[in-house]
Amino acid sequence: xxxxxxxxxxxxxxxxxxxxxxxxxxxxxxxxxxxxxxxxxxxxxxxxxxxxxxxxxxxxxxxxxxxxxxxxxxxxxxxxxxxxxxxxxxxxxxxxxxxxxxxxxxxxxxxxxxxxxxxxxxxxxxxxxxxxxxxxxxxxxxxxxxxxxxxxxxxxxxxxxxxxxxxxxxxxxxxxxxxxxxxxxxxxxxxxxxxxxxxxxxxxxxxxxxxxxxxxxxxxxxxxxxxxxxxxxxxxxxxxxxxxxxxxxxxxxxxxxxxxxxxxxxxxxxxxxxxxxxxxxxxxxxxxxxxxxxxxxxxxxxxxxxxxxxxxxxxxxxxxxxxxxxxxxxxxxxxxxxxxxxxxxxxxxxxxxxxxxxxxxxxxxx
Amino acid sequence: xxxxxxxxxxxxxxxxxxxxxxxxxxxxxxxxxxxxxxxxxxxxxxxxxxxxxxxxxxxxxxxxxxxxxxxxxxxxxxxxxxxxxxxxxxxxxxxxxxxxxxxxxxxxxxxxxxxxxxxxxxxxxxxxxxxxxxxxxxxxxxxxxxxxxxxxxxxxxxxxxxxxxxxxxxxxxxxxxxxxxxxxxxxxxxxxxxxxxxxxxxxxxxxxxxxxxxxxxxxxxxxxxxxxxxxxxxxxxxxxxxxxxxxxxxxxxxxxxxxxxxxxxxxxxxxxxxxxxxxxxxxxxxxxxxxxxxxxxxxx
Numbered sequence: 001x002x003x004x005x006x007x008x009x010x011x012x013x014x015x016x017x018x019x020x021x022x023x024x025x026x027x028x029x030x031x032x033x034x035x036x037x038x039x040x041x042x043x044x045x046x047x048x049x050x051x052x053x054x055x056x057x058x059x060x061x062x063x064x065x066x067x068x069x070x071x072x073x074x075x076x077x078x079x080x081x082x083x084x085x086x087x088x089x090x091x092x093x094x095x096x097x098x099x100x101x102x103x104x105x106x107x108x109x110x111x112x113x114x115x116x117x118x119x120x121x122x123x124x125x126x127x128x129x130x131x132x133x134x135x136x137x138x139x140x141x142x143x144x145x146x147x148x149x150x151x152x153x154x155x156x157x158x159x160x161x162x163x164x165x166x167x168x169x170x171x172x173x174x175x176x177x178x179x180x181x182x183x184x185x186x187x188x189x190x191x192x193x194x195x196x197x198x199x200x201x202x203x204x205x206x207x208x209x210x211x212x213x214x215x216x217x218x219x220x221x222x223x224x225x226x227x228x229x230x231x232x233x234x235x236x237x238x239x240x241x242x243x244x245x246x247x248x249x250x251x252x253x254x255x256x257x258x259x260x261x262x263x264x265x266x267x268x269x270x271x272x273x274x275x276x277x278x279x280x281x282x283x284x285x286x287x288x289x290x291x292x293x294x295x296x297x298x299x300x301x302x303x304x305x306x307x308x309x310x311x312x313x314x315x316x317x318x319x320x321x322x323x324x325x326x327x328x329x330x331x332x333x334x335x336x337x338x339x340x341x342x343x344x345x346x347x348x349x350x351x352x353x354x355x356x357x358x359x360x361x362x363x364x365x366x
Numbered sequence: 367x368x369x370x371x372x373x374x375x376x377x378x379x380x381x382x383x384x385x386x387x388x389x390x391x392x393x394x395x396x397x398x399x400x401x402x403x404x405x406x407x408x409x410x411x412x413x414x415x416x417x418x419x420x421x422x423x424x425x426x427x428x429x430x431x432x433x434x435x436x437x438x439x440x441x442x443x444x445x446x447x448x449x450x451x452x453x454x455x456x457x458x459x460x461x462x463x464x465x466x467x468x469x470x471x472x473x474x475x476x477x478x479x480x481x482x483x484x485x486x487x488x489x490x491x492x493x494x495x496x497x498x499x500x501x502x503x504x505x506x507x508x509x510x511x512x513x514x515x516x517x518x519x520x521x522x523x524x525x526x527x528x529x530x531x532x533x534x535x536x537x538x539x540x541x542x543x544x545x546x547x548x549x550x551x552x553x554x555x556x557x558x559x560x561x562x563x564x565x566x567x568x569x570x571x572x573x574x575x576x577x578x579x580x581x582x583x584x585x586x587x588x589x590x591x592x593x594x595x596x597x598x599x600x601x602x603x604x605x606x607x608x609x610x611x612x613x614x615x616x617x618x619x620x621x622x623x624x625x626x627x628x629x630x631x632x633x634x635x636x637x638x639x640x641x642x643x644x645x646x647x648x649x650x651x652x653x654x655x656x657x658x659x660x661x662x663x664x665x666x
Contacts, residue, residue, distance in 0.1 A: 033482075035591050037490030168636065194636040198595050200585045203374045204627045205635035211367050224492055228585060235501040236370075237510055255494040256587050 023066040024059075024316060026051070026306065027086035027115075029079065029096035029106065032071035035198060035224060038252070039098055042293025043120060044069060047095055049284060050303035060310055072102045083109035091115060092316040093306045095299065100124030100142075101170035107135045114318040116325060118306050120298035123246065124174045128342040134322045136343040138302045138334070139295070140350055142171070145245055145267045146178025148350040148366050152265070153216060154186045156352075156364055157241065163191035163214040165205070165229070167221030175245045176220030190214050195225060202229050203236055210238040222247040227256030234260040241265065249294055254358050261355045268353050271362055272297045272334070281333040301332035370509050371631045372624060377515050377584075379623020380522035384577035385600035386607070386615035387529065388570030394546040394610040395566050397466065398458065401473040404597020405480035406450050406571045410578030411588045412488060413442035415495045418583070427498060443575045450571025451564055453480075459560070477593075484590035492589045495582060518580050525576060526616050529569070533612060538565060546610070602646050608659020617657065621645075 028047050030040035044067075051065045059065055068089055070082035079102035086094060087109060094110055094117035097103040103122035110117045111132045118136040119127070125143050128135055153159055162183065166176035173194065180189055190212040195202060206229070209217065217233060217240045219226050226248035233242065243265040254261045272278040272292070281300055285292055309324040310316065329338040338346045352364040385407050392400045417438040421427050427434040457476045461469045503512035533539040544552040545562045553559050581596075582588045603622045607614025622642050629641035649657065 033485065033490060035492075035589060037485070041490070165635075193634055196639060198591060199638075200581070200587065200592065201374070201378055204371060204630040204638070207367060207370050207374060208631040208635070224587070224589075228587065231586070235512060252492055252494070256492060258497060258586070 023064050024061065024310070025089060025091045026065055026067050026303075027070055027082075027089075027091035027094040027096070028067050029070040029072050029082050029086070029094060029102070030098035031074040031102075032069060034073040034075070036074045036098070036222065038250075039121070039293060039295065040071070042289075042296045043096070043098060043299045045289045046120075046285065046293075046296040046299035047303045049281075049288065050300050050307065054304075054307050060307055061314065061316070065307065070096070072097055072099075072106070074099050074102065076101050076105050079103070079106040080109060082106065086110075087113040087115065092310060092318070093117070093321060095120070095302050095306060097122065098295075099169065099171060100127060100174065103127055104170065107132060110134060114322075116306070116309070116318050116322045118302040118325075120302045121295045122171070124170050125178075126170070126174075128344050132343070133326075134318060136305075136325055136339055138298050138305065138332075138337060138345060139246075140269065141344060142175045142245070143178045145350050146175055146180075147182045148352065149179050149218070149243060149245070149265075149267045150182030150184075150187075151366050152267075152352045152364055153183065153218075153243070157216065159187060159215040159241070161188050161190050161212075161214045162216040162218055163209045163212060163240065164189055164193075164218045165191075165209075165221075166194050166219070167197050167225055168194040169197065169221070171247060172220040172222070174220070175247075176218065179218055179220065187216075195221075195229075197222070197225065199225065200228060202232050206233050206236055206238055209233075209240075210236060214240045216241045216243060219244045219248065221245075223250040223253040224256065227253045227261070230264055231257045231260045243267075246294065249353060249360055251291065254355055254360075261358070264355045265363065266353045266355075266360070267350050268294070268360075269349055270351055274362075275333070275335060277331065277335055278333040297333050301330075301334050301337065304332050305330045305337065367631070369507075371627045373509060373511055373515065375624035375627030376620065377518050377623070378627060379603075379620035380518055381577045381581055381596075381619075382600050382603045382622050383616045383619025384522055384525065384573045385596055386603040386619045387526075387612065388574050389601050389604040390607070390609055390611060390615040391542075391566050391570050393604070394612075395542065395549075395563060396458070396469075398469050399473065399601070399609075400458075400570075401470070401597070402453055402457070402476035402480055403570065403574060404593035404595075404600070405477050405484070406446060406453070406593070407574040407578045407596055407600075408484060408588075408590060408593030409449050409480065410442055410446040410571070410575030411582040411592060412484060412493070412578075412590075413445045413575065414438055414579030414582045415493055415588050417441050418495065418498070418579075422498070431498065439576065439579060442579055443572045446575035446578070447568045447571045449480075450567045450574075454564060454567040459563075477597075481590055481593065488590060490590070492587045495586050495588070497586060499583065514584055518584060521576065521580060525573065529573070530612065532569075538562075542566060599642065602642055605656055606646050606649055608656025611656065611658040614656055614658030621657075 030043045032040040072079035072082045083106040098121050100122040103119045116134045123142045125141050164176050166172040191209050226244050230242045246268045249266045249268045309321050312324045313320040353360050354363040388403045421434040457472045499514040541557045541562050603618035604615045607618025630638040
């Protein structure tokens with residue numbers, strides 16, 4: 001009798017697994033744990049919102065959308081294993097990854113499997129420069145960002161000496177390099193070097209930088225390091241202006257740096273609050289999850305674009321979805337978005353922001 | 367600039383030394399590398415930030431900074447020591463007779479558990495603590511030292527002196543030294559080995575807690591991940607000085623901090639972490655037992 005029960009139970013388990021076929025699986029990958037977990041959480045929340053809206057409206061191709069979350073911990077090795085997992089589980093499309101250093105190796109896996117991926121935040125140029133037809137991004141590129149930052153330093157701040165630091169990641173170093181390249185001969189780069197992610201003490205490198213007397217400290221990296229950098233720079237009496245990229249623009253930057261955050265500059269896209277089409281998303285997001293992360297709106301648009309393309313394609317065949325993505329123009333929360341042949345957004349509007357009275361405000365347009 | 371960098375290095379090194387002491391004391395007695403020690407330091411930092419925030423909210427900090435600090439230190443040390451004690455009891459004591467690899471794996475498991483425990487209970491984002499000491503300090507021959515930096519140097523030196531006296535002068539210290547030399551022999555002469563080991567973990571955790579709070583105040587930021595890097599660096603310091611040796615851990619920490627600081631400033635900041643480990647390799651090649659290791663003398 002007991003044995004019979006066991007066998008029955010085993011069969012019940014088998015049948016339990018069978019029923020899950022009628023969903024469209026979408027992979028969501030980003031740093032869900034680890035030092036950048038907040039970015040991953042913001043990202044997942046926004047996708048969740050889009051999925052719920054589509055499912056309430058009847059789903060996709062007559063099926064419900066189900067998200068499978070992959071945690072790459074901002075680690076390239078994890079990203080590849082997450083990517084393989086998604087391929088095995090039969091994801092119809094991928095939203096992510098977040099960090100460029102993860103998106104690039106993971107995109108190799110998706111390309112081989114022919115699954116379309118849209119990243120909301122990976123800005124490294126390499127990602128879309130390899131001729132992959134299945135890779136898209138709704139954010140801008142570092143070369144555009146570095147260029148705008150350099151133009152701002154030359155035209156608006158009119159500085160002559162700059163120190164450039166990066167966090168040794170694909171994103172941070174890529175951004176710092178583009179910035180340095182765009183400065184050309186107009187600005188003298190008196191120091192160039194890298195620091196480690198997760199590091200808390202930058203006084204040594206800052207002390208060295210201080211002796212070179214730069215007027216600007218540029219940092220390619222993410223907010224925890226950026227915040228500590230500017231705070232400690234002020235503590236050791238280095239009062240060069242501070243500038244960074246989109247990865248540093250997060251409320252936690254201001255919390256970490258405190259008063260030292262005042263007057264810091266960032267390149268970032270325009271404020272979603274100023275975009276009329278974003279209003280309803282912002283309201284919905286705030287009601288559910290509180291304050292928006294810097295990439296929440298990109299994640300939301302990425303999700304909607306992917307779902308719309310699947311609907312248009314009327315199939316989950318990755319190749320056809322990718323073709324649709326290339327040819328369509330979507331009107332999302334950020335406004336009209338279309339992709340060029342590389343998979344980049346046709347126009348990327350980077351502008352300069354500054355931190356003022358503990359808030360980020362738009363400052364300068366190129 | 368040279369002296370400024372030395373000061374930067376001393377502060378880093380002082381903190382490494384405090385954590386390294388925990389590694390080295392446990393190793394001296396159990397021949398176990400307590401990989402969860404970095405996490406104990408992280409818990410100490412969280413406790414510090416929680417209690418200081420509580421006292422600041424209660425208005426005690428405003429009335430007396432010293433009282434608030436003292437209370438925060440005492441409470442945080444007690445809680446963190448309790449964690450250290452519990453970790454030993456749960457993860458290591460049941461494996462006392464097992465092969466050497468088992469407690470090591472248990473330690474790594476404990477480390478992962480504590481990290482995730484802190485992440486789930488405290489959240490994944492950085493906790494920011496407002497400056498209570500500020501950036502004020504003294505200028506001395508062109509070297510700027512903040513009061514916070516002075517505080518760290520004074521507290522860590524004082525603690526190391528106290529620890530040294532404790533080990534050398536008290537009965538418990540003597541029992542610890544005896545246990546480190548030979549556990550069986552020590553138990554034969556009537557030393558309660560379990561008690562000695564518990565005390566070792568409690569002291570190690572208390573030191574880690576002190577390091578944790580000071581770092582939380584110094585940088586103003588705590589997350590559940592800080593124990594990892596700090597743990598690895600402190601472990602390096604302990605091995606550098608000769609694992610098992612108390613003066614070794616102290617000097618290993620200081621040397622590591624200064625080498626990192628000077629290397630980053632005079633060669634390149636990009637390889638900051640590499641200097642520490644390159645130095646470690648050189649020392650291990652020349653003197654495999656570490657700077658102060660080898661003889662049973664300095665061991666705990």
